[in-house]
Amino acid sequence: MIIVEHLAKRVGPEQTPVLRDIGFRMDSGELIGLLGVSGSGKTTLLRCLALREKWDKGNFRVDGTDILQGGLGGRTKIRREWAFLEQNEELNRNRTALKNVLIGQAAQTPLWRRLTGMVRSDDYMGAMDELERLGLLDKSRMKLGQLSGGERQRVAIARALVHGAKVILADEPVTGLDPKSAQSVIETLRELCKETGLSVIAVVPLELAERFATRLWVLDNGIIKHDVTGRRLTSQERAGLL
Template identity: 35%
Template structure:
């Protein structure tokens, strides 16, 4: 489904974001990318959907190069890739339904979407997506009236309405409390399993990676320093990723109360 071939990214100021990345991610995997801030996690995700151009190498999506694609071909590839951001990226002053319908814009002309003229089938798709994340009853409420967790569920529903085959989530729970964090991660895991949507998530929380991932990729200074199953992600391997031992009290433990939460 997704193949990265010798992908590197150097920013204009000379900072190396990615260095010679080679990865193959199969259909239906739930991959969690971990690493320190600045390790290249967001750069990697943004490169996969071409929000950021790579300096060298190639990224293939289902056998097509998104790196070299342009125009209608690029739009067609991107239509299959849903993006979930830490900051939700919603239009706060419009309804939840309208936000979810924005996932359908890739299927229609610019003029039609400019006037918000979506066919009945699109509305049904959007409502079904909201139902899948358990907030259909919020469809006609303004997005700014929702809690943070509910807003993130709207962004998940938007990716579902897009009928994406790949979901990329960049720190989707970083601004949420522990209980809501688990609920959002449960939604992503359920969608991955039920719909076989390839899911790649950037996380700071090690125990969340261990609880939800089928595969963990560790980045350090733009390089892949670990790529393996959850069982292979031992404390020793995590120490290699973070450049130091990862202490138990730095893990987000769902059994704790909400007062003492550690972040890696």
Template identity: 35%
Template sequence: MIEFINVDKTYGKSVKALQQINLKIEKGEFVAVIGLSGAGKSTLIRCINRMHDITSGSLVVDGIEVGELRGKEIRKFRRRIGMIFQSFHLVTRTTVFKNVLVSFVPELPFWRKVTGIFSKEWKLKALTALDQVGILDKAYVRVDQLSGGQQQRVALARTLAQNPDILLADEPIASLDPVTSKQVMDDFKRINQQMDISVIMNIHHVEVALEYAERIIGVREGQIVYDGPSQEVTDEILDYIYKGRKEGMTAEVYGEGAYV
């Protein structure tokens, strides 16, 4: 589904955000990307939907060379990839229902964009998405009356209404309390398993990443330093990802297929 081949990303003339990334993510995987702030985690996932352009190498999503897309092709491609942000990006002065309906705006004929009239089919899709994340009862409540966790679920419902193949999440629980974080992560896990949607998540909460993701990618200074099953991640591996220490590390510790 997603393949990075010798990908580099440089900001300006000298800031190397990503260096020689070689990575393949199959359909239906739940992947957590971990590492220090500034390590390149957000850049990695934002290259997938062309929020950032790679500097060199090749990035292929379901057979499509992402870097070759232009204009309307990029917009069409992004419809297949949902993106969840830490800051929710909701219109707080209107209802939950209308926020989810916004996901259909790019597909609307001009007259519907002007009038704001949505078809019965789109309304049903929006309500179904709200039901999938457990907040159908909040459909006609203003967003600014919801808790942070409920607002994140609205953002998730808005993305699900697009019927995406891939779900990218950039620190989705960073501003949530532990109880609410668990509820949101349960939503991600259920969506991943029941809808077979690939989930790639940039996350600072290591213990949460290990609990929910089946695969961990460790990034340090723009490079992948670990790639393997979550159950094989040890304290030594975490020390290497976050501190660059590998005293006592062996090939067996990293596990098959991991990067050193």
């Protein structure tokens, strides 16, 4: 259970309010499509939840742990169990898909492993299992630069899962992909939520959000204006999105 109350965030030298009063409850297995016009605060919200941005105020509890007031333990929980996939995910195009999955992000991987590239056999098998689950087993030995955009996004998802992610925050994970690849990535996330209990909040195009998300948030004027189960939005709910 994830509980956020009264999240507020100001940005820039003029301290412009971007998030005013964000609140929600989220259970495991949900795929939330985060919608809103450019500048509505979608990326800022994801960065705040990933603790990449400092909150101005608000309460943040995960499975009973007070993240903001709980000291190092709460923040460590987010670093270990939450993965933030940025729009241009930092993957090494000169490493193989398997190596990218194994090395992971700095917060998730011991320094010695990042420097040496050495891995345990259990880690190797876990990485291969996730690549197989995501349909990339035959691409595991290929360098990332040889893979398509959709395949690279699935490598990023596999990396998050191998390193223990229970929540994925994905900022426009299908931007720049062709329609078929974009749908494949979102379908993969939906299946993972259903099969493993993974929770996902993703900024995705409206048509994909309506088809695959289990829940839709429309962000407007610093609040979640609409919070509905996954379906086609009404004309009133769509107002301002198109």
